[in-house]
Amino acid sequence: MTDTANWDWETKEKLVSDLNEWKDSYNWVEEPYVSPDGEKIAAIVNTDEAEFNVCENGKAWEIEEPFEKAYSLRYSPDGRLIVLSAADDEWKPVVDGKPWETIFDFIWDLKFSNDGKAIAVASQTDTEYCMAVNDVPWEDSYTFMTCMILSADGKKSASSVQTIPLGQAEVFKFQEGAFTAAVNGVPWDKNFVNVWNMAFNADGSSLAAEVRHNLYDYTIVVDGKPWNTVYGCVWQPIFHPNTNAVIAPVKLKDGWTLACDDNILWDSRFTQVWQQMVSKESEKIAAIVASSYGKWTIAVDGKPWNITFGDMVTDAVFSPDGSRVACIGTDKEQYTICDNGNAWDMKCDMVWKPVFSPDGNKVAAKIDKNGKRTIAVDGRLWNKMCDEVWEPVFSPDGSKILCRSVEDGKYYRRIIPVNEF
Amino acid sequence: MALPYIEYEKNIIDQGLETGTERLTKERIAKVVDKVIGGETGARLKAYVDTCVHCGLCSDACHMYLSTKRDPKLTPSAKVKRTMSVILAKKGNVSPAFIKKASEIASTECNLCKRCVQYCPFGIDIAYVMSVVRRICHLCGVTPLYIQDTAHSHSVTQNQMWVKEDEWIDTLQWQEEDSREEIPDCRIPLDKEGADFMYSVIGPEPKFLAQLLYQTAIIFNAAGLNWTMPSFPGWDNSDMAMFTGDSEIMGRNKRFHYEAAQRLKVKKIVMGECGHAFRAAYDMGNRWVSWAMPPVPMVHAIEFYYDLLKSGKIKVKEKYKKSVTLHDPCNTIRGRGLHEKARYVINELCENFIEMHPNREHNYCCNAGGGVINCGPPFKKKRVSTNRIKAQQCADTGAEILITPCHNCHSGMEDIIGDYGVDMHVKFINDIMYEVMEKPGLE
Numbered sequence: 001m002t003d004t005a006n007w008d009w010e011t012k013e014k015l016v017s018d019l020n021e022w023k024d025s026y027n028w029v030e031e032p033y034v035s036p037d038g039e040k041i042a043a044i045v046n047t048d049e050a051e052f053n054v055c056e057n058g059k060a061w062e063i064e065e066p067f068e069k070a071y072s073l074r075y076s077p078d079g080r081l082i083v084l085s086a087a088d089d090e091w092k093p094v095v096d097g098k099p100w101e102t103i104f105d106f107i108w109d110l111k112f113s114n115d116g117k118a119i120a121v122a123s124q125t126d127t128e129y130c131m132a133v134n135d136v137p138w139e140d141s142y143t144f145m146t147c148m149i150l151s152a153d154g155k156k157s158a159s160s161v162q163t164i165p166l167g168q169a170e171v172f173k174f175q176e177g178a179f180t181a182a183v184n185g186v187p188w189d190k191n192f193v194n195v196w197n198m199a200f201n202a203d204g205s206s207l208a209a210e211v212r213h214n215l216y217d218y219t220i221v222v223d224g225k226p227w228n229t230v231y232g233c234v235w236q237p238i239f240h241p242n243t244n245a246v247i248a249p250v251k252l253k254d255g256w257t258l259a260c261d262d263n264i265l266w267d268s269r270f271t272q273v274w275q276q277m278v279s280k281e282s283e284k285i286a287a288i289v290a291s292s293y294g295k296w297t298i299a300v301d302g303k304p305w306n307i308t309f310g311d312m313v314t315d316a317v318f319s320p321d322g323s324r325v326a327c328i329g330t331d332k333e334q335y336t337i338c339d340n341g342n343a344w345d346m347k348c349d350m351v352w353k354p355v356f357s358p359d360g361n362k363v364a365a366k367i368d369k370n371g372k373r374t375i376a377v378d379g380r381l382w383n384k385m386c387d388e389v390w391e392p393v394f395s396p397d398g399s400k401i402l403c404r405s406v407e408d409g410k411y412y413r414r415i416i417p418v419n420e421f
Numbered sequence: 422m423a424l425p426y427i428e429y430e431k432n433i434i435d436q437g438l439e440t441g442t443e444r445l446t447k448e449r450i451a452k453v454v455d456k457v458i459g460g461e462t463g464a465r466l467k468a469y470v471d472t473c474v475h476c477g478l479c480s481d482a483c484h485m486y487l488s489t490k491r492d493p494k495l496t497p498s499a500k501v502k503r504t505m506s507v508i509l510a511k512k513g514n515v516s517p518a519f520i521k522k523a524s525e526i527a528s529t530e531c532n533l534c535k536r537c538v539q540y541c542p543f544g545i546d547i548a549y550v551m552s553v554v555r556r557i558c559h560l561c562g563v564t565p566l567y568i569q570d571t572a573h574s575h576s577v578t579q580n581q582m583w584v585k586e587d588e589w590i591d592t593l594q595w596q597e598e599d600s601r602e603e604i605p606d607c608r609i610p611l612d613k614e615g616a617d618f619m620y621s622v623i624g625p626e627p628k629f630l631a632q633l634l635y636q637t638a639i640i641f642n643a644a645g646l647n648w649t650m651p652s653f654p655g656w657d658n659s660d661m662a663m664f665t666g667d668s669e670i671m672g673r674n675k676r677f678h679y680e681a682a683q684r685l686k687v688k689k690i691v692m693g694e695c696g697h698a699f700r701a702a703y704d705m706g707n708r709w710v711s712w713a714m715p716p717v718p719m720v721h722a723i724e725f726y727y728d729l730l731k732s733g734k735i736k737v738k739e740k741y742k743k744s745v746t747l748h749d750p751c752n753t754i755r756g757r758g759l760h761e762k763a764r765y766v767i768n769e770l771c772e773n774f775i776e777m778h779p780n781r782e783h784n785y786c787c788n789a790g791g792g793v794i795n796c797g798p799p800f801k802k803k804r805v806s807t808n809r810i811k812a813q814q815c816a817d818t819g820a821e822i823l824i825t826p827c828h829n830c831h832s833g834m835e836d837i838i839g840d841y842g843v844d845m846h847v848k849f850i851n852d853i854m855y856e857v858m859e860k861p862g863l864e
Contacts (some may be wrong), residue, residue, distance in 0.1 A: 001792070027605070028606045030608075030610075030611055031610070046606070049601075049605070050598070050601075064624050069598075071590075071594070071609070071611055071652075072652070090833070105587075106587040106590070106591060108586060108587055108590050109586070109653065122584075122586065122587075126627045126646060129585075129587075144577070144585065145586075146577065146578065146586060146654065168570070169566055169569075169570040169797075170567055170570075171437060171573060172440055174570075174573050179577070192574050193576075194577060196673075201646060202602060213563070215559070215667065216560065218669070222464055233546035233669045233670070233672075244731055253460065263459050271711040272711040274676075293711055293713060294711060294712065294713030294714075296711075305655075310713065310714075311712075311714070311716050312679075312712065312716035312717075314681070330716065333688075333718060350615065350686055350688060352686060366584060368615065368686075373615075388615075400615045
């Protein structure tokens, strides 16, 4: 988690950079990204034909040669700026202007540990695939790789890998199982037909994944060992943060529910269940569910909210103390925030993931309304409608909000008291 | 000029069907039928099968029947009678050899095009019945080889052509780079969160038809659109698992697709010129997941091109001169009613549009859709010889260019006009729009 205590929570307004001036300096400026603390803004810029650089707060990186290609510009949680770049068909991540030493034929899927200290990419060299973390590729590589993840502390990386070669349309060989999971490059000793979305436990010592034994039998595998029960379908498992138990959505004959360590956890059945989450503090378990066909909501400990949404529910999050859940709900293409079963009286064209205040009493979110972007807190709009904003951040005491916005091409960092919303 | 009838092959060997059948037991068939009929279908299936009075009104709706000197085995009602009716009457007590034949009928002798549904006095949805047959065959492990491989690709990569994640991004960057020779600041913006829309395509575009990505980039940049494409799985909107009866993988594909859009916080998805993908994303896959409607609005290219032209965001520099005709794809015309918008688009782009007959929702299927073309080389000759009527329909227009705003139609029509010697070329709307539009910023 990013420590926000040392950020500047006093300066009410800073004009960090005028992006209009950047546009005068470069052929084009791509979409900007801002640092978590809001002090910096950066974008990939085109300097000449097939020549690119990164511009941060108006100043281009000092690099030996311009990049021929650059994409996936992002700030890490600890505020470092990373871009995936190529020159002479050699790809490298570049961190704050300094390239990794390792050269790859291609890199993608940039990931960070929670504190940002670990930076990972998926990589391909000589048609072999592996992950690389902090400039160190796995020792082993594979002919195919997907579903890459990084543990919370960044010490473990994993992906679904192919260990048995398959020729064109070798469907029966495929059905014998050619895929497994590899952790830090080391494969499990058992193969499956498919290995999908995985999760590490809190300390990264265990890995769980959804798998298919054959074309029909789905289950969860933990550290290479499948659950005994096979299900009609499963979705991504998670680990309980306190007990290490594995919790996953499973499809039974009478509907979807949650299973925990291969035992049915919830008595209730739903038309769909996914994106379950556990509060470390309250140990409540919540998930996005379809309580009946086409009616989406949140269920907490198996009990669905009364409110439902016809289009979808996404981006659920627990309050820090685990007593409340907020999510995005959509009906007839209109988005809103739903806080513990109560929808904001505000319809938006788009809403970003809700953010709880540290005490859990307030919810803020970035929204899009009538072609403008702004911040809302508990359903009340900020008085500025901007060209762009980034997701709000509460101060450690919850009394202020960091608002990062672009207005008329100028990027501002503002600290707004919560009571001004 | 009347085109010749070509006798269709009746003893085709497909390794997926052969090996699957060898491994199948009567016990497994009974178990599968019980699961599907007892657990996955309801009164709808039974009502459809029991209600059919074999009046034959569906027969003349089927391009296969019409293309084979009216072979009675190829009438829609006969396809049901040869498959599902037997399964139901015998309560699943059928042989592996029967399932093999049922799989061939359901997967290669019916395109699920739903033309027959329109002419049935009872509205019996034969495509639904044949889909259930495919589902049973999938659960029995008896599916044509090549489409099964495609379903496997979907399961591993979430795209239908085994396109690896780096290959996808690399292809987009290659097309973006090439497009800059024409428009210097042209972009294919990857993972641009909060863009107005996500553009999604089917696996063959990066694999074989990368020029379509190039042309799309030029069109969207010329129109000044705020768009994006995902760098991660979920970019492929297609779904052959829908056609093999692997509903679970179909639902998974659609979940990846819509969650890509949700992750990018776009307000809608615009999809390229593909028909079956529209059906998968708008009707089938989303509903398996329990999204009654697409959770993020889904707009087909025909509709999007219509909006671009109607709003003046794309202007035509000079209309296309060659004579063109239009093949109405089943999934976007009968399935979505985009026929008038398609005609608006073509008339805006082309000087000389010649209708083929019948047209709009009454148009004949290309015989490639419904996964039939994806059953691959073993069935190619049969697919062509059972669609003489389509070749005749095209030839009768006398047009030089055949526009097919659907990938499967496009490939299937190329085979048909090639084998019957019809003198025309197949194009997407995208090809013609790119050719005739004004391109601001052109070097």
